Amino acid sequence: MGEKVTLQGWLYNKRSSGKLHFLEVRDGSGICQCVVFKGEVSPELFARADHLTQETSLRVTGTVREHGKLKGTFEVGVAELEVLAEPAREYPISPKEHGTDFLMDNRHLWLRSKRQWAILRVRAEIVAAVRDYFDSNGFTLVDAPIFTPNACEGTSNLFSTDYHGDPAYLTQSGQLYMEAAAAALGKAYCFGPTFRAEKSKTRRHLAEFWMVEPEVAFLDLDGDMDLAEDFLVSVVSRVLDKRRKELEILERDTKPLERVQKPFPRIRYHEAIEILRKAGHDAKVGDDFGGDEETVISQGFDRPVMVHRYPIDLKAFYFKRDPKDLSLALNVDVLAPEGYGEVIGGGQREEDLSKLEQSIDVHKLPREAFEWYLDLRRYGSFPHAGFGLGIERTVAWICGLPHVRETIPFPRMLNRLHP
Structure with missing residues (x-):
């Protein structure tokens, strides 16, 4: 003073x-x-x-x-x-109310508002917390490629492109490459943009979003859930500690965030089905969960809930089957409370070469595109597990935002490529 x-x-x-x-x-x-x-x-x-x-x-x-x-x-x-x-003309975003389309058309200017300023700072803190957690826990950052010759989960929701005369895709996940990195480094993670061509207009979907994907050698599903739990608690705690002012600007009730402490409840997929039925949903075994179902499931818990062992038919080709029930996958989805849905998805990978080859065939994927991936099982295969966390969904949850379009500086959606 x-x-x-x-x-x-x-x-x-x-x-x-x-x-x-x-x-x-x-x-x-x-x-x-x-x-x-x-x-x-x-x-x-x-x-x-x-x-x-x-x-x-x-x-x-x-x-x-x-x-x-x-x-x-x-x-x-x-x-x-x-x-x-001085501005060359009247600034288009005045203190009065504006429609969403107008604000999105002027996203390059909307970023200057107090609310967007706060969101971007929380996002930056989440990113820093993510990196610091893995860097301080023995993980090595490995950059996965953006252009890939194959898909993790089929090509129907991928952006295709020409790569010097050969077909290629914008990556939907760096996971397969992190499995290779885990064989070299033990504990690896990638952090970068990923792309999904889903024709979806829901409040939880973007065409371009950021994911962090750790992969750990000699880790099983239980260890993977332990890792995801500890990681998420660390990230939320960091934001509460360092970005209180920004959360206040966003009028975020922090009490639900303060309850994000270990242990998280862990329920099986079949228990989740029963929760839906009791809530009046016509749910049956074999159904996948959308946003509405995830909201109902999470409403009974005061912190993130881990739903594990989904039917194997609902999951990607690389998931390991539960040896106690071969109809189930050794997977886990972490559902955020307050209706924000899945923020983490992961599980244990199939390490048996013959079973993985069979799964590739069942999913009708091109074997030649995955020969390099199969090599990881041919030369010193090992049990391993990992997960992916979507940054934008996490920002939406922690900030209390109704739509992911505000969680990234320049959102790419089904009908939006500008500015």
């Missing part, structure tokens, strides 16, 4: 009261109230401040002092003000 400072930023909002102009100036790190008092500046500067428009870029110099009404809050008493650039 009492220190002379210079802020460089943009005018977020302005109001005047007689001999005072209150300028809300954002500089990327936050928003500071800068007060222009008629008796402390030249008449020219006072008049100039009165005509500033939203998003004018400024350089403000003044003295830090405590806010007159809010204890513990500080403002800047302006002594000098320099206009660096």
Whole structure:
């Protein structure tokens, strides 16, 4: 307090009261109230401040002092003000209400709003927490390719492209490559963009999204669930510790997040079916779960719930069957509470070469595209497991957002490729 400072930023909002102009100036790190008092500046500067428009870029110099009404809050008493650039036209996103399509069309500008600023900072904290968790727990980051010759789960929901005359796809997962990395490093993870060409318009789907995918050698399903549980608790705790201010801006009730503690409830797929039936859903064994079903299942728990051992027919070719019931997969989905659905999906992989070959045939996948993947079983096969966490769904859950379109700077959806 009492220190002379210079802020460089943009005018977020302005109001005047007689001999005072209150300028809300954002500089990327936050928003500071800068007060222009008629008796402390030249008449020219006072008049100039009165005509500033939203998003004018400024350089403000003044003295830090405590806010007159809010204890513990500080403002800047302006002594000098320099206009660096004025908007060429009226800023399109005013403080009034705007429709979603309009805001999405102006996403490049909407990012400047207080709400979007808070979301992006929470997202950045989640990403940092993800990296720090794996980096500090013996994992090695391995970059998976974006172009792939094969699909993890079939090609019906992949973006295809030409790769120097050969067909290729934008990756839907780095998992298969992480299995190769686990054989080299023991514990590996990839973190990058993935792509799904699903023709879906739900609030949980994007065409381009980010995933973190760890894979661990000599890990079974129980160990995989332990890892996913510990990891998710660590990420949520980190955000609560470091981004309280941003969560307050988003008006996020943090009590549900504070209950994200170990142990998570673990239920079998068949128990989940019974939960749905008791809730009035016409659910039967063999049904997959969509967003509505996941919401109902999670409503009975105050923290994430792990649903494991789905029917093998619902899962990708690489899942290992439960040796106690060959009709079930050794898989797990982690459903976030409050209706946010699946944030983690994973499980144990089939390490037996002949069984994996048979599964590839059953799923009618091209064997030649997976020869390299089968080599992992031909040369020193080993039990292993892993999972994938979707960053955007996690951001939506932690921030309490109704739609994933706000969780990524420039969302790519079924009918949106711009800006």
